[in-house]
Amino acid sequence: MxxxxxxxxxxxxxxxxxxxxxxxxxxxxxRARLDRALVLRRLAEDLPDFAAGEMVIDADGAGALIAEAGGTAHAVAFAAGDKVVVRRLERRDLRRVALAGDRLTIDTGDFTHGRVVLALPGEGARWAARLAPGERAP
Amino acid sequence: MTLEPRLADPVQLAIPAFILLVLLEIAVARARRRPAYELRDTAASLAMGLGNLAVGLVAGAGVYVALNFVHQFRLVDIGYRWWSFALILFAEDLTYYGFHRLSHRSRFWWAAHVNHHSSQHYNLSTALRQTWTGGLFDWVLWLPLALVGFPPALIVFEKGVSLVYQFWIHTEAIGRLPRWFEAVMNTPSHHRVHHATNPRYLDRNYAGIFILWDRLFGSFVEEEPGDPCRYGIVHNLGSFNPLRIAFHEWVAIARDLAAARSWRERLVFLLAPPGRCFDGSRRTTDEIRAQWLNAAIAPARPSTG
CATH class of the missing domain: 1.20.5 (Single alpha-helices involved in coiled-coils or other helix-helix interfaces)
Structure with missing residues (x-):
């Protein structure tokens, strides 16, 4: 040039x-629309060590939260354009978990993506409590 | 005093062709009903390409100065002869292979190169998703060519030729090419493997123009129809912000260096293969492949019960 x-x-x-x-x-x-099968496939590909347990899908299909079966970790999956990104979430990774109405905001401080906001009608409070730093493991 | 011929900039000449070929690939994908392009991903790739051109404008002069400085001490005077162009084609391509392999195997170099792999799409716009930071230092690996005796302008010209060649191989629109061509040249099939994150394909096929180097140095893997390529990086980006794309690995390195407990850890975080860590939170390519191989072998093992 x-x-x-x-x-x-x-x-x-x-x-x-x-x-x-x-x-x-x-x-x-x-934009990708997440469903259970898609999330499980991406978890198997990107986080093969993560044993998926309970899962909740965002009302718009834009994201999902997954609890680890037999563990305390979680995973989050979210749409990035027409593709999906997954991340393992340990308690130490969570900088802020906030619930406003049904919208759960997860901030990990991960520079590779912004905050993840999930619309979880009727489920937000329960998942916020599970994720919140300092919560005792069951 | 030696008068240097004025060599064209292959990349500048090729830009209109790049644009037309991207438009053609979009049309082909549409006709085949196989969506290859996503708007924000494409915009991010194009922004990275534009930024790379801008960095090249700034760094280019410095690169020329460095190449000319080293060229003063050249071992032989290769000059501009017909065979110089043939020789530089192979010498530059071997240099590129070394640079590219290092860019995947050492985190400092990976930090500059990772953005080229950061799209989960694989199309011609991905070819334009170029580094913003590599141009500031990666040219040091081309200095030996000037020391051997290749004229600096010829080296820069050939780097452009290599970049132009590598554009068309970033596509899923082309399947396999004739066997003789696949055996010698880098092709869309070989380069799809390079951009894939399947454990079988990770950190393979580093070639620029000739796939011969991968065959020679043991880094070649064939594309397997039964294992379709999944593109991107091990920890895919959740952002199309060019600043995050360009600098995310540098930020990660800085954070790791800040948390390191010793100089050994700092060196490892800076220079060891990407994924190397001390808390088990990340895995290197070798670890990912070993785990995959173990998982693949385990079901086949006879029961000892």
Whole structure:
């Protein structure tokens, strides 16, 4: 790229606009919708040591919380575009767990993603209590 | 004084072709009803590519100065002959192989390279998801070529050729190519393996142009139809923010260094393979592969009961 020649800057910028328009027009603005089978598959692929126990899926299918069977850890799964990201959550990883209405916010301080917000009608308080730092293991 | 021929910048020349090929791949994916592109993922990849060009503008002059400085002490004067272009093709590609292998096997280098692997998609826009930080230091590995005697402009030209070659192999639109081509050249199939996180495929196929280096140095793995590639990194990113993409591993290194209890731990966190840790919270590629192999072998073992 020649900084003295504006055309060399213009071509990539026009190209980016064209590509993004083409992706949008062909249905590229989509998001993964999580269900139990998808979450279990991604857990098996990304966290093979994690034995999934009880699971709750976000009302919009944007995320899920999973308790470890026979353990105190949890996992969180959430949509990133049309793909899914999973993370193991130990108590020490949790910086903040907050419940506002049915919305459970999990902040781990993980730089690779922002806070995870899950809509969990009727389930939020129970899962917040399970996750909350300092809670005694059953 | 030696007059250097003015060599074109292959990447700059190829940018219109990059754009057209991405548009073509989007159309092909649409026609096949196999969605290959997601909007925010694509935007992030393109932003990374643009940022890489900007860093290249700033760092490029310094790289030329360094290459020219080393070139003063060249062992032989290779110059610009027809065979110089043939020789640099192989010499640069071998250098690239070494750089690329190091970029996966040492965390400091991985921190600059990881963003190229950070998409869970594999398409031509992924090729443009380039580093923002590697250009500041990775050029040191190309200095030996200048010391051997390759003209600096020829080295930079060939680096561009390599980058342009590697663009078209970032696609699922092309299956397998003729056997002779797959045997010698890096192909979409070989490079899909490189971008996959399946334990079988992790840290394999480092080639730039010629897959011969992987075959020669034992890092080659064939794409298996029964084990479809899952793209991304072991801990996939949950963000499309280019700043998080570009700097997340550097932030992780800084946090680990801050928490390290000794200089040995600091060295390990900085230079050992990615995933190496002291609390069992992460795993290296070798550990992931060993666990996978054990799991694959275990059911086949006869019962001793």
């Amino acid at each position: 020649d900084p003295k020649n504006p055309v060399t800057l213009l071509i990539p910028l026009v190209g980016i606009a064209l590509i993004l328009a083409a992706v949008w027009l062909t249905g590229g603005a989509r």
